[in-house]
Amino acid sequence: MAVEPKIRLDHVSKVYPGTDTPAVSELTLDIDPGEILVLVGPSGCGKSTTLRLINRMIEPTGGRIYLDGDDVTDVNPDQLRRRIGYVIQQIGLFPHQTIAENVATVPKMLKWEKKKISARVDELLDMVGLDPRVYGGRYPKELSGGQAQRVGVARALGADPSIMLMDEPFGAIDPITRESLQNEFLRLQDELRKTIVFVTHDIDEAIKMGDRIAILGKQSVVHQADTPERILAYPVDDFVRSFIGAGTAMKGLAFERVGDLDLAPFDGPNGNGESGAEPTGTITADATLYEALEEMLRTADGKTIVLDDSGEPAGVVELSHLSDALRTAQDEARRHYDELEAAS
Amino acid sequence: MSESVAPVITKRRADQDDAAKAAVVSVTSTTRLWRRFSLLLAPVLIVALALVLWFYYQSLGVGTTAQIQVSSALDWDTKLRPQLTQHLTIAFWSTLLVIAIAVPLGVLLTRSGVRKIGPAVLTVANSGQALPAYGLLIIFLALLGQGARTVIVALVVYAILPVLRNTMVGLDSVDRSTLEAGRGMGMTRLQTLLRIELPLAVPVIVAGIRTAMIINIGMATLAFLIGGGGLGITINSGLKLNQDPVLLVGAIMVALVALTFDWLGALAERFLHPRGL
Ligand SMILES: Nc1ncnc2c1ncn2[C@@H]1O[C@H](COP(=O)(O)OP(=O)(O)O)[C@@H](O)[C@H]1O
Ligand SMILES: [Mg+2]
Numbered sequence: 350m351a352v353e354p355k356i357r358l359d360h361v362s363k364v365y366p367g368t369d370t371p372a373v374s375e376l377t378l379d380i381d382p383g384e385i386l387v388l389v390g391p392s393g394c395g396k397s398t399t400l401r402l403i404n405r406m407i408e409p410t411g412g413r414i415y416l417d418g419d420d421v422t423d424v425n426p427d428q429l430r431r432r433i434g435y436v437i438q439q440i441g442l443f444p445h446q447t448i449a450e451n452v453a454t455v456p457k458m459l460k461w462e463k464k465k466i467s468a469r470v471d472e473l474l475d476m477v478g479l480d481p482r483v484y485g486g487r488y489p490k491e492l493s494g495g496q497a498q499r500v501g502v503a504r505a506l507g508a509d510p511s512i513m514l515m516d517e518p519f520g521a522i523d524p525i526t527r528e529s530l531q532n533e534f535l536r537l538q539d540e541l542r543k544t545i546v547f548v549t550h551d552i553d554e555a556i557k558m559g560d561r562i563a564i565l566g567k568q569s570v571v572h573q574a575d576t577p578e579r580i581l582a583y584p585v586d587d588f589v590r591s592f593i594g595a596g597t598a599m600k601g602l603a604f605e606r607v608g609d610l611d612l613a614p615f616d617g618p619n620g621n622g623e624s625g626a627e628p629t630g631t632i633t634a635d636a637t638l639y640e641a642l643e644e645m646l647r648t649a650d651g652k653t654i655v656l657d658d659s660g661e662p663a664g665v666v667e668l669s670h671l672s673d674a675l676r677t678a679q680d681e682a683r684r685h686y687d688e689l690e691a692a693s
Numbered sequence: 694m695s696e697s698v699a700p701v702i703t704k705r706r707a708d709q710d711d712a713a714k715a716a717v718v719s720v721t722s723t724t725r726l727w728r729r730f731s732l733l734l735a736p737v738l739i740v741a742l743a744l745v746l747w748f749y750y751q752s753l754g755v756g757t758t759a760q761i762q763v764s765s766a767l768d769w770d771t772k773l774r775p776q777l778t779q780h781l782t783i784a785f786w787s788t789l790l791v792i793a794i795a796v797p798l799g800v801l802l803t804r805s806g807v808r809k810i811g812p813a814v815l816t817v818a819n820s821g822q823a824l825p826a827y828g829l830l831i832i833f834l835a836l837l838g839q840g841a842r843t844v845i846v847a848l849v850v851y852a853i854l855p856v857l858r859n860t861m862v863g864l865d866s867v868d869r870s871t872l873e874a875g876r877g878m879g880m881t882r883l884q885t886l887l888r889i890e891l892p893l894a895v896p897v898i899v900a901g902i903r904t905a906m907i908i909n910i911g912m913a914t915l916a917f918l919i920g921g922g923g924l925g926i927t928i929n930s931g932l933k934l935n936q937d938p939v940l941l942v943g944a945i946m947v948a949l950v951a952l953t954f955d956w957l958g959a960l961a962e963r964f965l966h967p968r969g970l
Contacts, residue, residue: 442871458879
């Protein structure tokens with residue numbers, strides 16, 4: 350609350366010409382500096398429209414949009430967009446330009462010096478894991494889908510914008526490559542700390558990528574905007590519940606680490622009394638509760654031994670720990686929403 | 694619900710894309726081979742034809758042993774050379790004007806504001822070509838009087854369609870996502886036009902220009918009808934005098950001009966083709 354939001358959408362609406370129902374209706378949302386906010390919702394609910402409103406690819410028909418506290422309707426849209434990275438699912442690399450030329454697009458428009466541009470291009474390609482000497486001179490058709498989207502991301506980072514808008518950037522990429530792109534992107538974000546609005550229709554991607562998630566219904570109505578943990582622990586309505594799907598609570602276990610629990614004492618090399626059964630499983634303290642649960646299921650045992658750094662047993666996670674954790678998360682989230690309601 | 698199947702669909706679409714791409718690649722690689730071959734073959738044929746013409750012309754004994762009618766009709770300095778120059782001048786200016794009018798018009802008609810009237814303008818341009826060429830010449834003769842200038846105007850009307858249509862098609866077929874990305878990075882409309890749309894549309898536009906140029910070279914043969922000169926005069930004399938040698942020399946010269954410029958057009962298409970496509 351103390352920091353000024355990087356992006357503020359204030360009752361923003363968009364009615365496309367020739368249509369009656371708004372694509373986005375009275376959307377109000379704050380996005381903090383350095384966070385990844387994921388907009389997730391069924392297709393056609395207005396996610397892309399919302400992104401395109403932020404960088405003024407389209408003009409709102411109502412409401413205000415502020416970047417760093419300034420109303421963006423006051424600035425030249427072309428200038429504005431050079432300060433905002435924009436990545437789309439179809440990538441849109443320029444097929445007649447080399448990878449290096451593609452990545453240099455924004456710096457060139459900003460009339461940087463030649464030397465500075467080529468250094469920047471190399472830096473960016475390195476950043477997204479492509480060797481500039483190998484890929485710089487290639488043309489887009491010579492890249493795989495995953496490589497092309499790496500270039501798309503590098504190009505969007507061209508002039509080091511503080512804001513990135515990403516519209517289903519990994520949506521058209523095969524699941525295995527997508528996974529590694531997601532991981533690399535999160536690692537990159539750890540360094541770069543951009544303010545990112547990330548659109549997806551895939552709730553699992555939202556949970557993975559988001560510092561916060563806004564679950565949107567028709568016309569970009571925000572059903573719930575919160576951390577993935579809280580949304581999983583406490584979906585506020587049926588729409589959110591059905592959107593995040595079954596097994597929600599269990600997905601929440603992935604956000605807590607075994608090391609943070611009050612472990613039960615370790616008593617004896619094998620807590621499992623019955624002979625012939627699998628020995629109790631072991632995990633390390635940095636494992637998530639989800640992994641602990643998996644281990645319990647695997648060994649058909651109600652507990653799992655936690656090993657410390659030297660491989661010595663430090664304690665035991667029990668099934669009750671997990672149900673407690675779930676309940677605590679739910680209680681915490683409920684209390685949070687009760688307080689919010691009381692405050693309003 | 695439909696969201697959960699989306700990845701499967703995109704996956705399948707990617708597979709199809711790959712198959713389609715493979716097919717396209719094999720097609721383009723064979724056509725490319727063929728094109729390279731024909732680019733080399735054309736000048737050989739042109740030179741061979743020119744040599745045949747030269748020897749044939751020598752054998753006629755123009756100015757010496759040939760009949761007086763033939764000698765006069767085929768005299769190089771007073772007939773063939775000036776006619777050739779007129780012919781090329783007419784073709785050159787009409788083609789240049791077609792480019793100067795049709796390319797900017799095509800650009801204009803593909804801008805978002807006026808896009809709707811594009812088909813209507815194409816229909817009008819189409820009617821220029823639907824008219825018989827001879828009729829078109831007569832109409833402009835009535836309007837503008839005799840002379841090469843009238844011919845040029847008529848040819849511009851006649852040949853504008855392929856360039857206009859190809860400019861519009863070329864610009865329209867540029868992948869929308871590249872434009873979306875360009876605009877999203879802060880390119881102005883002019884920058885997206887000059888740096889993305891036009892370079893990507895060049896092959897299609899040049900193909901249209903090549904067609905217009907060949908039309909104009911052929912049509913300039915009719916220029917003599919309204920006092921515009923050109924190699925049509927020689928062909929016409931051959932017919933009137935019932936002298937096959939005159940007819941042949943005229944016809945082969947027109948063919949040589951057309952083949953040469955078609956080859957130059959092919960070269961331009963080849964070298965203006967953006968790399969990476
Ligand atoms: N240019 C446009 N003109 C008219 N309607 C549009 C346009 N773009 C999107 N829409 C409509 O606005 C709604 C939201 O679209 P979009 O923002 O693309 O949704 P999402 O990205 O969530 O799938 C849809 O009903 C879509 O049909
Ligand atoms: Mg969309």
